[in-house]
Amino acid sequence: MLGINTVIAFSLCYVAFLFFVAFWAERRAKRGNATWLHSPLIYTLSLSIYCTAWTFYGAVGYAARSGLEFVTIYLGPTLMMIGWWWILRKLVRIGRAQRITSIADLVSSRFGKSTSLGVIVTVISVVAATPYIALQLQSVTLSFAVFAQSGGQLWQDADLNATATWVAVGLFVFTVIFGTRNLDANERHHGIVIAIAVEAVVKLIALLAVGVFVVWGIAGGPAEMMQRIDNSQIVLWDQDGGRWISLIFLSGAALLCLPRMFQVLVVENADERHLAIASWAFPTYLFLMSLFVVPIAVVGLDLLPVGSNPDLFVLTVPLQEGKQGLAMLSFLGGFSSATSMVMVATIALATMVSNHIVVPVWLSLRPSQQAVISGDIRHVILLARRLSIAGVLFLGLVYYRLSGGGTALAAIGLVSFSGAVQILPAMLGGVFWRGATRLGAATGLLIGLTVWLWTLFLPSFGDAALIGQTVLDQGPFGMAWARPQALFGIVGLDPLVHGLLWSMLLNTAGFIIVSLVTFPTPLERLQGAQFVNVFEHSAAAPAWTTAAAGAEDLLIMAQRIMGSEQAQAIFEREAVRQGKKGFLPEVTPSFVELLERDLAGSVGAATAHAMVGQLIGGSGVSVEDLIAVADEAAQILEYSSRLEAKSAEQEQTARALREANDKLTALSIQKDAFLSQISHELRTPMTSIRSFSDILRDGEIGLAEQKRYSGIIHDEAIRLTGLLDDLLDLSVLENGQVMLHVKTGNLGQLLERAIGAAGGLGDAFEIRSAPDLGDMRVTTDLDRLVQVFINLIANARKYCDAQTPCLRISCADHGDSYLIDFIDNGSGIAPENQQLIFEKFSRVADGSKAGGAGLGLAICREIMRRLGGDIAYLNGQYGTAFRVTLPKEKPADC
Amino acid sequence: MSGGRKATIFLEQAGYRQRRLRDALRVWPVFGCILLVVPLLWSLDPSGQPGNAAALTYVFGVWVILIAVTVLMAWALRGDDPSNPKP
Structure with a gap:
């Protein structure tokens, strides 16, 4: 018979083994030959902290109570992983490009490195994680109690509480030793990673072993097992659709939003290609973990006395059958599930608490000019992390004591999940929507937190534990619309679906509406562009345009955070890169950027930005930079x-x-x-x-x-x-001083007069005039008109260079006006001169041949304009051609 | 001459296949969602409720298919460097 002392001894040995493995991994990593630590296998195994004691113990209990619904908790992450190309790939890329340290850092960094958003996300994460940590403590405590009972002792509440406390203390020691040894720039903890990988294998083997024993050892084979499942009292499929869909969504979202999952998925990711392998390897792990859950539940219900806790079937079924070794393995599996989750969760939460709450507060309390010691901030951070780990565990313990330790594991887990996913709208909105603003994110988060606290968290302590039964039934102060499980009078929904629906709806609505009506700061827009377009911007935009600080100041600051050795190494490397002697490099904007990123790996983006900003002075980003950098299309x-x-x-x-x-x-x-x-x-x-x-x-x-x-x-x-x-x-x-004598005459007679005056029809010059000019009457200054005609005819006579010169005169009636064309058979006027011929003093040919002074056409044009018409050079007539446009009656205003 | 043309076509095809593979990666979880919502239709007719074993087989069967196809796609994608994806 396994006594409680044997079990304790076994678990201590197991912990010692984990210690050894973790130490060995850290040693290897330090010597630099730990490439296998960055393999996809280790990555996938570290993801398995998704499967906590809730999975190990709680899934069987869940199946015994609600049938197939337990599987939703693993189907959600499966869908999220096989859809990695959509969201996870982007998150991992952003995490690496921006050196994100936690989910709070992601949200804070996206929305302009905002400290307040970091605080809000941290608070949500800590509050949401509390029930989950309580769940782990509860399951480990219960598993100890099972052995105590099988050894003949029946534990009272005091024993359980004491055990829970001791488990918490043990976890605290382990986590502090491996989780806060260094402020690794990338927040990668090799010892912890390898320890949880080992634990992942142990819990998988343990659960598979129990499953194989149940199917082949007890039921007698798969076919018999199926028979048994069909005849079982459990109704596997008894769903209302709302819960099925809500839970798949909830668990898928939780994979992204749980701080510990973000830690292993994004922060500890060493290579994006691992994601492609984990996309099928992790669902496979989940599948194997779930495979034997229903058989164990069915067999447990058959074998064990009515009223035994189904959450512990994994342990009690082997014990019942007298398989001490299998029970021990199963215990270690459950122990592994609980401890690995608590370690990673507390590290992730402690990082968030120290980076987003403690350090900003500490920095603001200390005047910046105070004498500083190298590494002082580093000590503060490490201390803060250790205290935060203790604090988070303590909160979990308090929740465990308050909730009485009697609740089903799955119910606690779901409350925790629905708290964590309140971060989802701000996170996805920030990663996919440029228009999301800091105020919008804060509004959504606060609304979500409030609704979740009211509808799910407070009622989870059990009826009337924290809020009275009257409040549950009638609402606070008699406000029936605010009843925690029937908001706005919607009664009859499952409490979880109800709380999830309202919190997500109001959260998302608040986030979107406030984002739409507010205006982001320049830094917010810059970060927004870099997050949303992370695949286009592989290089980060410079956030600092001026680098007014001295290298020495920066070095002092970096030493305060990283310790002197690491800080000096960074500065020296930069100096070498710049080709400078000594170890202080030139302070260029790109170096400040690099330094800020390195610091962000330790203290988070918001704090690093604030500290660098203190030295550099003022805001680093101007609107001009923003336009230049953030491709404001x-x-x-x-x-x-x-x-x-x-x-x-x-x-x-x-x-x-x-x-x-x-x-x-x-x-x-x-x-x-x-x-x-x-x-x-x-x-x-x-x-x-x-x-x-x-x-x-x-x-x-x-x-x-x-x-x-x-x-x-x-x-x-x-x-x-x-x-x-x-x-x-x-x-x-x-000058417009001319006097015009308007009379009416016949156009044909006027032309004849002009031909006669211009030298008649003598010599070799031939003039062909259109025959039907008889009845073309015109009212204008006839003498001036004749002057124009004479000029045109004389010009043709003078300049026409054909062998048998000939001038053709034609008239056309064009409504209000006549068009009179004078076309000769000469060589015409070159296009470049056509503009000039009407100018005063212009003459196309050299003066030797012409008798005049080049005023004739200028005078003609002036006259025609006075008469309300015009004269223009006519193109394309195989000769010099002018068209006179003449109104039949001279307009009065000319 | 024809050999040269063939070579270009082949390269084009590789790039084309890669882009379609990424499309498949995007669409696959949507298919998964649909397959996993199908069980809700069972509840419509109370007399047609499946037995425990059938329900279990369906859900775990879908799960296996989802994983198997994802394995194939990850295998086909192994030459594709996700650190340099074209949008």
Whole structure:
């Protein structure tokens, strides 16, 4: 017969063995040859802390009470693991990129390294973990009691309480020794990891051994077992759908949100590829752990007396059958499940408490200029962690005492789970939604915490233990809508589904609504972009733009946290990298960033950021950095499209300016040419007038000569007058001082007049005029119009370079106006000159051939504009072509 | 000439398969959820309630399938470096 003392001796030996393995692993890790510690196998086994004493003992009890429902607790994580590509992969990547130390650190870091959010998440986690730790203490205590009973002693409450206390003390010692030995930059604890891996194997083997014994040893084979299950008093499938779905969701979410699961899944993950293997290996582990649960429950109910606690069937069935060794193995399995969970959970919680509550408080209590000693913060943190471990265990003990230790294990576990998943909306929202803000997250978390406390946590102490029966029945102060298990008058839901539904709904709603209406700080947006787009941003954005602090100050601070050895190593490494002599590197923003990250690995992002910020001064992130770094897609897009529009506009302006400039340059050249031309034009007749008048004055010539010379003088004077008339005419036209004499006439007659005046139809120049000009009447200044026609015809006569020059004149009736085209068969005007011909003083050809001074077309255009029409060069006519547009009646305002 | 073309097509196919494998990874848990919700339909007809053994076999059978397919996908993914996933 196994006595209680034998069991205690066995468990002490087992603990000593774990000590030895943990020490050995730490030693190996220190010497650096511990690559196998980072294998996917160890990773998967460390995940098995999901299976606690609740699984080991509680699952059988759960199955005995509620049938297949127990399996939901393992199906949720299975779905979450096989869907690792969705969420876990991202969490692991973020955890590694940002050096996340805990789930509180994740939430705090995402929302602008907020200290207050870290505190809220820490509080939720600690409160939610308390029932769970109580559950472990309860199960270990009960398992001891089973052996005591089988040894003939019947334990009273006092014995149970004393045992629970001793178990807690033992766990505290083990956890402190291996969990707080160092402030490892990555928060990886090799000793603990290997210890829980060993325990994972032990509990799996133990449960499988009991299962095999039950199926083959008692039932006599799988077929007989199935027969027995079919005939059992347990109804396996008796579900209302709400609970089935809620529990699958709850357990899947808990896999992400439980602090200890976050610790092993994300913080202790050494390689993302391990996740791919764990995606099937961990569900397999869960499957094996669940495989024999129903057979054990069925056989236990058959074999054991009515009223025995089904939570302990794993232990009592082998004992009943007299299998002492198997019972001992089973005990060790249960012991392993409980201890590994408590160790990791307390470490995770202690990290959160020390980083997010103790250190910020301690730092704010001490003025920063006070003399500092190397490693002082490190000592504070280590002390805080040890005290936190003690505190968490103590809380668990208190819960155990308060709840009376009589509740079913599964019920306690579910209360704990539903508390932990209150972090889910803030966490997933933060990881997938850029718009989530700090205030939104805080609101959601606080609402969730409150609703959970009211609907699930407080009632879990048993009816009327903490809140009276009247409150349960009628609500606080008679407010019936606030009854803990019937909020807003919704009665009849299962209490767990009710509490979970309301807390998650209100939590998520609060989170989303407040996020939508609040505005994030720059650091929040920066972190948000880095978290949500973690796969795009593999390199972190610099959070510090100025590095005003001295390297020495930074070193002193780093030493306070890490201890001098480690801190100096980091600084020296950086100095070497920068190629500097000595061991103080240049303080560049990237170095400050690196240092902050290293510090964050020890004290969490919020504290590290605050401490570095104290030295660097002010906030590290400006809005400009944010725009530059956080790829604010919308902003950049808008900015660039604005730039594009602006540059197009500028291009247009530039083109117009260039054209104007070209025109000006050409004009200025033309003007120079004109000036020399006009002086030449004026000079030539003046010279001949002067010389001929000289001859006439001398008077020694004959009459015929006299007559000829005075004729020349007369002609030259006329030419001069004509030139001066033109200039005068143009200036009058341009100044708008011209008087117009409006009369009505026939267009055909006007053209004939012009042809006659321009030199008639003589010589070789041919003018073809359209025949039907007879009834085209026009009311305008007829003399001015004829002047335009004369000018155009004369131009054609002068410039047409065809062998048989020919001018075609055509008229078209175009509604209110006539279009009169003058088209010759010359070589036309080059496109670059078409702009210029209507300018004053312009002349396309060099002046030698032309008789005028280049004013004719300028005058024509001025006249036509006065008459309300226009004159333009006509393209594409195989010759020089002008189109005169003439209104049939001159508008009054011209 | 044709050999060169074949080679490019082959590379394209590898990348294509990899992307579809990632799609499968995403979809698989959704299938899992559906399979695990199916038992709720049993409750609709009280006379058609399955026996204990049948219910147990269904749930654990689905579980085995879920794990087996995930093993296959993890095996197919082994060449894919998750540290450098293309979005």
